Amino acid sequence: MTAARTRADWQRQAExxxxxxxxxxxxxxxDAASGARYACxxxxxxxxxxxxxxxxxxxxxxAVAAARRSFEAGHWSRAAPAQRKQVLLRLAELVERDADELALLETLDMGKPVRDARQGDLAGxxxxxxxxxxxxxxxxxEVAPTPLDTLGLITREPIGVVAAIVPWNFPLLMACWKIAPALAAGNSVVLKPSERSPLSALRLAALAAEAGVPDGVFNVLPGHGQRTGEPLALHMDVDALAxxxxxxxxxxxxxxxxxxxxxxxxLECGGKSPNLVFADAPDLDTAAQAAAAAIFYNQGxxxxxxSRLLVQRSIKDAFVARVLAYGRHMQPQHPFEPD
Known part of the structure; x- marks a missing residue:
C-alpha cells in the first residue's frame, strides 16, 4: 500500500x-520545430x-492541425459513445496502474507532499x-416544449478542437477536469500545462495513446504563456478554450x-474566500483545524x-491561538516523508 511507503522507497523510485x-x-x-528547450x-x-x-x-x-485532422477524420468525434466510454475507462485503469509514478512526477515537479499527490490528486x-x-x-x-406542428431537439455534439491551459498547483487533476469532458464529447484536444509543471501531462499523453485514443486527438504542448498559450488562444482553428x-x-x-x-x-480565474467563525461555533478546535488547513494545505x-479569517471579536485571541497551534504541526519537510 502507498501509505506504507517510506521516504527511501520514493527516493529509489525517483532515481x-x-x-x-x-x-x-x-x-x-x-522536439520543438525551433529546437528550443528550457530547464524544468x-x-x-x-x-x-x-x-x-x-x-x-x-x-x-x-498540434492544432493534427487535432483538426483527427476531428474531421471522425475516428473519435463520430465514434459510438460506448466506444469513447471504454477508451476513457481504460485510460483510468492505466492511470491507476501508474499512479505511484504519476504522483512522483507531480511531487518532483511542483513540490507537494507525495502522500497528497498519491492519495488526493490521483484519486481525484x-x-x-x-x-x-x-x-x-x-x-x-432534450426535446423542447413546442407546438404540435413543431419539433425542437437539443443535442450534445462535439465543438471541434479544444485548447486547455492549466496551472501548476494541481497539474494533472486540473488537466483532467478539462480534457476528460472534452474527449468524452468527441472533441480533439491540445493541452498546454504550466511551464512549471509539465511532466505529468506529458506522461498522461502516452497513457492516452496506450488506452486507444487515436493519433491527433490528444496533444500536449509544454511551453511558456506568450510562446505557447497565447498562440493557442489566437489560433483561428481552435474552436473552444478552457x-x-x-x-x-x-x-x-x-x-x-x-x-x-x-x-x-x-475562464476559471483567481479568487480566494474568507473563513467566518462566530462565537457560537459548536467546536472551535474543529473550526481552527479547518481554518489552518484552508490556508496551509498544498502550501497555500x-x-x-x-486567505482571510474573519473571527468574532469575543473569541479572537483564543481562536487565533488554536489556529497557530495547528500551524506549528504543519511544518515543511521533504515531500517524500510519508507523515
Whole structure:
C-alpha cells in the first residue's frame, strides 16, 4: 500500500524514473520545430529534472492541425459513445496502474507532499476520468416544449478542437477536469500545462495513446504563456478554450479569443474566500483545524485558499491561538516523508 511507503522507497523510485521531455503531437513525442528547450526545475532542491521542449507558434500550428485532422477524420468525434466510454475507462485503469509514478512526477515537479499527490490528486483524477466516461452514454439531449406542428431537439455534439491551459498547483487533476469532458464529447484536444509543471501531462499523453485514443486527438504542448498559450488562444482553428489561472492571464486570453475567431471561452480565474467563525461555533478546535488547513494545505497554493479569517471579536485571541497551534504541526519537510 502507498501509505506504507517510506521516504527511501520514493527516493529509489525517483532515481529510476523516466522523465518525459518532448511535446506530444499527433500520437508521438517530438522536439520543438525551433529546437528550443528550457530547464524544468524541482522546487524540492532546485535541481534540473529535464530540459523540456519549449513549444512556440510553429508547434501550436502542428498540434492544432493534427487535432483538426483527427476531428474531421471522425475516428473519435463520430465514434459510438460506448466506444469513447471504454477508451476513457481504460485510460483510468492505466492511470491507476501508474499512479505511484504519476504522483512522483507531480511531487518532483511542483513540490507537494507525495502522500497528497498519491492519495488526493490521483484519486481525484481517477474519479474525474471514470465519472466522465460513464456520463458519455448517460447524459442525454432534450426535446423542447413546442407546438404540435413543431419539433425542437437539443443535442450534445462535439465543438471541434479544444485548447486547455492549466496551472501548476494541481497539474494533472486540473488537466483532467478539462480534457476528460472534452474527449468524452468527441472533441480533439491540445493541452498546454504550466511551464512549471509539465511532466505529468506529458506522461498522461502516452497513457492516452496506450488506452486507444487515436493519433491527433490528444496533444500536449509544454511551453511558456506568450510562446505557447497565447498562440493557442489566437489560433483561428481552435474552436473552444478552457483556462484556469490568474485573472490577468484570463483577461488576456479573452482578448485573444475576441481578436481571433470569437472562440467559446471558459475562464476559471483567481479568487480566494474568507473563513467566518462566530462565537457560537459548536467546536472551535474543529473550526481552527479547518481554518489552518484552508490556508496551509498544498502550501497555500489553492484557488480557494482561505486567505482571510474573519473571527468574532469575543473569541479572537483564543481562536487565533488554536489556529497557530495547528500551524506549528504543519511544518515543511521533504515531500517524500510519508507523515
Amino acid at each position: 529510476g524514473l523516466h522523465i518525459p521531455d518532448q511535446a506530444f503531437i499527433d500520437g508521438r513525442y517530438v 526545475i524541482s522546487p524540492i532542491d532546485g535541481r534540473v529534472l529535464a530540459q523540456v521542449v519549449d513549444a512556440d507558434h510553429l508547434d501550436v500550428d502542428r 483524477v481517477l474519479r474525474c476520468l471514470r465519472w466522465t466516461a460513464e456520463a458519455v452514454d448517460k447524459v442525454y439531449g 483556462f484556469t489561472g490568474s485573472t490577468a492571464v484570463g483577461r488576456r486570453l479573452l482578448q485573444c479569443a475576441g481578436q481571433s475567431n470569437l472562440k467559446r471561452t471558459w 497554493e489553492v484557488c480557494t485558499a482561505g
